[in-house]
Amino acid sequence: MADANLDVLLRTTDNTIISLxxxxxxxxxxxxxxxxxxxxxxxxxxxxxxxxxxxxxxxxxxxxxxxxxxxxxxxxxxxxxxxxxxxxxxxxxxxxxxxxxxxxxxxxxxxxxxxxxxxxxxxxxxxxxxxxxxxxxxxxxxxxENLQKQIKGVEKEYISILGIFAAIVLAFVGGITFSTSVLQNISVVSVFRLLLVVDFLAFVLINVIYILVKFIFTINEKDAKLFNIKALNIACLAIAIIIVISWTLNANQIRDFISQFLPWSKS
CATH class of the missing domain: 1.20.1310 (5 helical Cullin repeat like)
Structure with missing residues (x-):
């Protein structure tokens, strides 16, 4: 009986007995x-x-x-x-x-x-x-590498959101501040100085917004066609040159001529 049990224990699936x-x-x-x-x-x-x-x-x-x-x-x-x-x-x-x-x-x-x-x-x-x-x-x-790419993607999204928000705030606050400053000092300074300051502030504001928007597109690896900043800069520069020449020559007639079209100079 014991030998039979041992044979069962040593028997494999193919009905062969493992040799001790x-x-x-x-x-x-x-x-x-x-x-x-x-x-x-x-x-x-x-x-x-x-x-x-x-x-x-x-x-x-x-x-x-x-x-x-x-x-x-x-x-x-x-x-x-x-x-x-x-x-x-x-x-x-x-x-x-x-x-x-x-x-x-x-x-x-x-x-x-x-x-x-x-x-x-x-x-x-x-x-x-x-x-x-x-x-x-x-x-x-x-x-x-995959984790770094994902982190960079998240960083780009955050920077894009913050950049867009900053551009909106800058344009809004800059425009309000610019308009307020002009209106407050309109009767104090000469028209040439006022126009020169307005032209300079417009130049700075336009370029800052352009650089900020361009930076957002660059970090997101997108090539978007923005407004022609070069043409605007040339226009601002040309206006500034005209104002400086007129101011230097003390062109009162030009100043009086321009003042005729300003609403606050009309009585």
Whole structure:
């Protein structure tokens, strides 16, 4: 009855029975591979490749082992090591390989083959670790770039909103202040000085609004056609030149002529 229960426990899905002998071989092979890896993790100054060769030869000569090396055990061990520990492992493994390839040390061919296989698989595991690290680093960089783009987009939206609001406030407040100042001092200064100040304030206000709106379109990477600022500046400059010349020549007739069209000069 007990043997029947054991057969049920050891039976697989394809109706084959797992051999207990095979299980012992797996355990022994796993333990020996792990012991070889641990030996290769010793400090380099304390590591003796001859002992590892003896351990490998003992494993090869044993009848209680699997026919294949458990490469997964090597990979799992290497993956669990820190970077500095992998460096020690690589140094010791290279020392072991050079020791086995030296004909003076009289290492048998089977042992050499196994050492070469371990070395080759270790290099493969290192490349896999580097690839994973590179993929992980690239993913982080890509996530950073996407996050930065999103942050920049939000910043542009905030700046655009604030810029539009500032332009509206500047135009409104500037216009009100400008009109109030002109009306308050209209009877105090001469018409030439008044016109020159009006022209200058108009020049400043128009250019400030233009620069602000242009900046908003620039940070949003949009190419919008605004009003012709150059023509307006030329017009303001031409008006200023005419006013200065008239003022310099003391053209009272021009001043009186202009005053005729001003509503506040009519009696």
């Amino acid at each position: 002998e095979q299980s012992k071989k797996f355990t022994y092979t796993k333990r020996k591979i792990n012991s070889i890896c641990k030996a290769l993790s010793l400090k380099t100054q304390n590591y003796e490749p001859q002992k590892t060769v003896e351990n490998i030869e003992s494993y090869i000569s044993s009848s209680n082992k699997l026919d294949r090396i458990l490469y997964s055990e090597i990979s799992n061990y290497v993956y669990s090591l820190e970077m500095s520990e992998r460096g020690i492992f690589a140094t010791n493994l290279e020392k072991l390989l050079l020791y086995s390839l030296d004909d003076k040390n009289d290492v048998n061919d089977d042992c050499k083959k196994m050492i070469v296989k371990i070395y080759d698989h270790f290099q493969l595991a290192l490349h896999q670790i580097e690839n994973v690290n590179n993929i992980f680093a690239n993913s982080i960089e890509e996530a950073k």
